[in-house]
Amino acid sequence: xxxxxxxxxxxxxxxxxxxxxxxxxxxxxxxxxxxxxxxxxxxxxxxxxxxxxxxxxxxxxxxxxxxxxxxxxxxxxxx
Numbered sequence: 001x002x003x004x005x006x007x008x009x010x011x012x013x014x015x016x017x018x019x020x021x022x023x024x025x026x027x028x029x030x031x032x033x034x035x036x037x038x039x040x041x042x043x044x045x046x047x048x049x050x051x052x053x054x055x056x057x058x059x060x061x062x063x064x065x066x067x068x069x070x071x072x073x074x075x076x077x078x079x
Contacts, residue, residue, distance in 0.1 A: 017043065024049075025058055035060065 009019065021042045028038035039049035053060060 021052060025053065025056055028053070028061070029058055031061060035062075 004019070009016065012019075014022075021044075024033065024038040024042040027033040027041070028035065033041065035049070036046070039046055042049055042052065044052065050060065
């Protein structure tokens with residue numbers, strides 16, 4: 001666990017929740033976290049995190065492999 005001194009947050013004029021959101025966005029952009037993981041880190045549901053990404057002009061990482069994975073999941077759920 002990492003502890004960030006409150007004085008650093010004061011210097012940056014940032015709240016704990018904003019810091020978590022910013023770190024979640026950065027890790028998502030670098031593809032270190034998947035969408036759901038980043039949303040969880042930011043303490044948001046999927047829709048809230050998607051809105052946050054949009055507000056920050058961050059594209060959603062969703063390529064062919066994710067589409068295929070979702071397609072396979074849907075097929076399994078239909079059985």
